[in-house]
Amino acid sequence: MNRDWFARTQPETDGKLEILRKYPPMLYVDAHEFGLSNYFFPPNADPEYHEIPDQAHDWINNLYSTAISAEFNREGIKFFHGAPYDFFAIVFGDTVPATGFHAAGMTFEKEDSDPIATREHEHFTSMWASLAAGAAAGASVLSGWHDLVGPGLPGGRRRDARAQRGLRATSQAAPAGPRTRRSGGYFFPNDPDRQFELAMLVRRLQRMDVEVRPAERAV
Numbered sequence: 049m050n051r052d053w054f055a056r057t058q059p060e061t062d063g064k065l066e067i068l069r070k071y072p073p074m075l076y077v078d079a080h081e082f083g084l085s086n087y088f089f090p091p092n093a094d095p096e097y098h099e100i101p102d103q104a105h106d107w108i109n110n111l112y113s114t115a116i117s118a119e120f121n122r123e124g125i126k127f128f129h130g131a132p133y134d135f136f137a138i139v140f141g142d143t144v145p146a147t148g149f150h151a152a153g154m155t156f157e158k159e160d161s162d163p164i165a166t167r168e169h170e171h172f173t174s175m176w177a178s179l180a181a182g183a184a185a186g187a188s189v190l191s192g193w194h195d196l197v198g199p200g201l202p203g204g205r206r207r208d209a210r211a212q213r214g215l216r217a218t219s220q221a222a223p224a225g226p227r228t229r230r231s232g233g234y235f236f237p238n239d240p241d242r243q244f245e246l247a248m249l250v251r252r253l254q255r256m257d258v259e260v261r262p263a264e265r266a267v
Contacts, residue, residue, distance in 0.1 A: 050080075051137075053144040054252060065144075069257065073151040074193045075112070075182050078141030079171050081160035087127040087170055088157035089116050092135040100135065100146045103192050107152035111189075115181035116174050125170055133157075148256050150196040154178070235267055 052061040068076075082088070091109045113129070120127050133155060138144055142153035156174050158167050182189055236246060250260045 050141070051139045053141060054139045056252065056255070065256075068145065068149060072149045072197070073145055074189055075107075075178060076141070076145035076149075076151045076153045077156060077175055077178065078154070079156045079175070080158070081167065082157045083160060084157070085126070085159055087120070087125060087159075087174070088133060088155070089113060089127065089129070089174055090133075090135075090154050091129045092133050093130040094134060096135040097138060097143060097147065100143070101150055101196055103196055104146050104150055104152055107189065107192075108146075108154055111181050111185060112152055112154060112178045115177045119173055119177040123173065125173065150193060152182075235263065238262075 049058050049061050052058050053065070056062045056065060090113050096105070117127070135143060135146075138147050140155065142155045144153070145151040146153035156171060158170050160167070236249065238246065253260050
């Protein structure tokens with residue numbers, strides 16, 4: 049289920065995304081455990097998916113990560129950033145909220161062999177440091193998020209793929225920053241031998257409120 053966020057093959061994943069569509073997040077934390085000794089939280093390593101807005105990266109790297117680092121340093125909790133955690137595949141609980149809802153999507157990882165009290169405390173600390181930082185900058189975060197998603201749907205989300213949604217084609221991009229540019233869309237070939245796969249892809253995009261329509265003329 050960790051990699052099911054786009055395919056949505058499992059009811060648990062499907063249920064999570066339907067809740068996010070109803071209540072679009074500005075901050076989303078996906079907390080995990082792993083086998084390394086130090087706690088992980090962003091900034092992430094390259095590659096980073098080019099269509100995640102600069103604003104989301106700024107929140108992740110400069111607002112939330114800075115707050116967590118300060119609290120961890122105060123408590124003497126060891127941590128690291130970057131590799132092996134990139135921010136590229138749009139299948140995870142950090143990249144999908146960031147791409148689909150322009151949230152600050154973050155993965156947290158804590159050593160699974162530590163006592164449960166230690167694991168709970170460090171996850172608690174990272175999450176509450178994030179919440180406190182977001183609350184303190186609430187007006188700025190809210191206005192910045194609203195500027196990204198605009199009006200249109202509950203929570204301010206737009207249906208039109210051309211208006212800062214999940215499908216944007218770099219070949220049609222207007223001059224702007226590397227992750228905030230607007231584009232027309234992507235084209236998918238109507239291959240007779242791939243109709244099942246194409247229909248599945250279109251349905252998955254539509255379920256994330258991405259507008260998909262047939263081309264009106266040859267491309």
